Amino acid sequence: MVGSTICNCLLTANRYTKALEAIKKLHKDQAQEIKTYKLKLENLQTLKDAAYKLRESISQDQEKTESLKSQLQELEASIQNVDTRIHHTEVTLKDLRKMQEQIATKTAERGTLFKEQQKQYAALAEENEDTDEELMEWKSKFDQKIALLESKISKLEREMNDTETKSSFLKRSINEYIWEISRLQTEAEAHNSLKNERDAMIQKLFSRHNLGSLPAAPFSNEVVLSLTNRVKSRLLDLEQDLQDKKRSNEVEHKTAWDQYMDLNDLWKNMDAQRQAKAEIKVGILRRIQEKEIERDTFELQISNVDLSHIDEREKSMRIEVERKTNQLAEREFESVIRQKQSELYSLEQNIKALNREKDIMAGDSEDRVKLAIKKAELENHKKKHRKIIDDFKDKIRKVLKGRLPFDKDMKKEITQALRLALWICFSQMILDSGNY
Known part of the structure; x- marks a missing residue:
């Protein structure tokens, strides 16, 4: 039995060590899986951050594109206005040049006419016969024409200067608009390069992580948004899988730890049982030794004892037992027991009868208590009645003409007196009514 217990303990210890090794291996595997999932989670987090950055850059690029479109529209409108102004300025310049040519021709004609006039004045054989008033009138008209022509010339010069300033301003604004257009073109090219980088990154992500098929590049904003949503959904699925794996792990x-704790408790119990059995074994061996020592002592005592004397004592004891049994049979204890039982039964019947009488007496005592209460109430009423009679004694004597009857006749006498008084009053009322 001890050997089987030791074998069971050894088997339990082997199972315990195997369970510990399995738990350690499970811990290592779970730690490795957790590390791999952490790496995957970090990679997915980087992908998520990149997707968020791409989305932000896409939104920023869209905003920039919208602003650039609005600016381009404004610039196109302003360019059209400038073109119309330039065309109008060119037309005015042409008109001014024509007018300058006309002025030059007119001045040349004037010079030639003035020269011819001088020549004619010099060639005149006789003096002008016009009067001074006519000459002054002619001079004033000529001066007015000259002043009018000079005002026109100054006006045309001012318009020419204004046109030149406008043309210079328009040229400067055209240069600025050209520079702005070139800047917007460079920004558009940079935006296109960013979009190409974005498309390349999306293709790289989808090809690396097998996220599905892609449409043909370049991607539109709607396609990029849908692809970003696909990446987000994939990230959410992976995070959910990771959470499920964590929960399962x-x-x-927990189950492995519970098994470990159960095995540990079982091992502790087995160890305690083994120690207890070892202690029991030690105690049993010690008792065996003690019993062997007692046996040896008893053997020594038996060897020293006279067996014939013991046999004689045994015979005498048997004889004594037979004698005592005969004495008990002669005393008839059974008949005495039956008699005592009958007496006990009669005593029980008497006790029951006494209990019934006790209950009856208890009921009578309740009646007596009620009777005493009623008697006390009657005495109180008698006292009250006596007090009332004492209070109205004089009135009763007056009504009964000096008599005071006994208590038992008091009610009768008072009733008769009241009836008599009522009859007298009634008859008096009748007489009074008859006299009336």
Whole structure:
């Protein structure tokens, strides 16, 4: 039995060590899986950050594109206005040049006419016969024409200067608009390069992580948004899988730990049982030794005892037992017991009868208590009645003409007196009514 117990303990210890090794291996595997999932999670987090950055850059690029489109529209409108102004300025310049040519021709004609006039004045054989008033009138008209022509010339010069300033301003604004257009073109090219980089990154992500098929590049904003949503959904699925794996690992770890604790408790119990059995074994061996020592002592005592004397004592004891049994049979204890039982039964009947009488007496005592209460109430009423009679004694004597009857006749006498008084009053009322 001890050997089987030791074998069971050894088997339990082997199972315990195997369970510990399995738990350690499970811990290592779970730690490795957790590391791999952490790496995957970090990679997915980087992908998520990159997707968010791409989305932000896409939104920023869209905003920039919208602003650039609005600016381009404004610039196109302003360019059209400038073109119309330039065309109008060119037309005015042409008109001014024509007018300058006309002025030059007119001045040349004037010079030639003035020269011819001088020549004619010099060639005149006789003096002008016009009067001074006519000459002055002619001079004033000529001066007015000259002043009018000079005002026109100054006006045309001012318009020419204004046109030149406008043309210079328009040229400067055209240069600025050209520079702005070139800047917007460079920004558009940079935006296109960013879009190409974005498309390349999306293709790289989809090809690396097998996220599905892609449409043909370049991608539109709607396509990029849908692809970003696909990446987000994939990230959410992976995070959910990771959480499920964590929960399953936690459950497995908990079950393994529970098994470990159960095995540990079992091992402790087995160890305690083994120690207890070892202690029991030691106690049994010690008792065996003690019993062997007692046996040896008893053997020595038996060897020293006279067996014939013991046999004689045994015979005498048997004879004594037979004698005592005969004496008991002669005393008839059974008949005495039956008699005592009958007496006990009669006593029980008497006790029951006494209990019934006790209950009856208890009921009578309640009646007596009620009777005493009623008697006390009657005495109180008698006292009250006596007090009332004492209070109205004089009135009763007056009504009964000096008599005071006994208590038992008091009610009768008072009733008769009241009836008599009522009859007298009634008859008096009748007489009074008859006299009337």
